[in-house]
Amino acid sequence: MTEGTAEQGYNEARGQRRGSARAVGTAGVSRQDFYAYMVEHKYIYAPTGDLWPAGSVNARLPSVLLEDDNGNPIFDSDGTQVKIPASRWLDRYRPVEQMTWIPGELMLVRDRLVVDGGWIDRKRVTVFNRYRPPLIVPGNAAEAQMWLDHIDKVYPDDVEHIIRWLAHRRQRPHEKINHALVLGGSQGVGKDTLLEGPRHAVGAWNFKEVGPQQLMGRFNGFLKSVILRVNEARDLGEVNRYSFYDHLKAYTATPPETLLCDEKNTKEYPIFNRCGVTITTNHKADGIYLPADDRRHYVAWTDLTKASFVDSYWDRIWKWYGNGGDRHVTAYLDEFDLSKFDAKAPPPQTAAFWDIVDANRAPEEGELQDVIEALGDPDALTIATILTKSTGSLDDWLRDRKNRRAIPHRLERCRYAPVRNGNADDGLWKVAKIGGSGEKTSSRQVIYAKATLSPRDRLAAAEALVRRAV
Secondary structure, three states: OOHHHHHHHHHHHOOOOOOOOOOOOOOOOOHHHEEEEOOOOEEEEOOOOEEEOHHHHHHHOOOEEOEOOOOOEOEOOOOOEOEEOHHHHHHHHOEEOEEEOOOOOOOEEEEEEEEOOEEEEEEEEEEEEOOOOOOOOOOOHHHOHHHHHHHHHHOOOOHHHHHHHHHHHHHOOOOOOOOEEEEEOOOOOOHHHHHHHHHHHHOHHHEEEEOHHHHOOOOOHHHOOOEEEEOOOOOOOHHHHHHHHHHHHHHHOOOOOEEEEOOOOOOOEEEEOOOEEEEEEOOOOOOOOOOOOOOOEEEEEOOOOHHHOOHHHHHHHHHHHHHHHHHHHHHHHHHOOOOOOOOOOOOOOOHHHHHHHHHOOOHHHHHHHHHHHHOOOOOEEOHHHHHOOOOHHHHHHHHOHHHOOOHHHHHHHOOEEEEOOOOOOOOOEEEEEEOOOOOEEEEEEOEEEEOOOOHHHHHHHHHHHHHHHO
């Protein structure tokens, strides 16, 4: 078998032609299963995308008898045909310069490299694509009614958007959907059940599940997913909820076009940002944080409880899945009309969305806004400035050191952002003040300026505040 036909065979076996769903054959392990990943000098086992060390490859595969360019055996001085380890043969005849993960491309992407967030053309190079397409054979869309009835029972006001979002993940995994799907409600109302059919539709290996703590960690191999489910997101602590929201921004929308995938025992490598994020939560008041101007989350909520379902309900729907229901869901998602669905547009803001926004409004937020208005709505201010007007519970809250990390978030909600002093290593500003005895002192402080101003105008407002204080 020539190299060209070997590559073609694997592209077909892995269903790399868009829309294909062919099964992978079982043919043991051969040299044709491997590619030499030159970045780390390891070897990609193509059926799974795993990296093997040279020792494992050579232990599993026999040495290779060398031939010249004309196919003639090469002999050494004693007349024995020359052999080389399988790993060395792969280095020479099946190298790849990079690996990535991107739906919609062949397993081997020829004559291109991933550089600085996108593709560049370069002849005689190869990128190995670790994306594996789903292999499920679609069933009959007309028989998906049990799944549709379940969505309608749990989220009657959100059926159309939920199905559109999931159909997009099945039909267009190569296209980023720029908002997360939040599925909320009490425990035991079937959020997992709703996602079971779509999980198989996109390929179980393309459906990843993580908890909030894992999502915030260093290793992020879960980003190689068509659907990324964040399980049971709930209160992580006052500041952590903001951090969680900020951390998700890069995953819920593009840009960035690519992300660095960091997996244990593997050098970071670029993958394309195609994951669709869905968040499940049992908590509305103390779950995820959403600001009023958020455009990255569609929130569906149900008031049903576990008691809303008879025991036989779950037996029936899961038996239906086991008897081909997942295939029928796949067929329904394949046939769903997405012509009017804009994956890049902000999603509708539902009543449940505003419930979460309002639940996140702290009492001191309104009081802080009142103080800012009393100060004349200045272009720039400091915490010390606010303390000159604050009273009562707000004053106590601002002076409590344990709240220091939360104050910037409260000011952000009031449309003020920190301005860094580029002339100071710590980024702080020296702001003068007059003490009770008339003595002038100065202290390093953070200056906040109106977020509606341009970066240049924010800097000018900060500098003007410093000059006024002198």
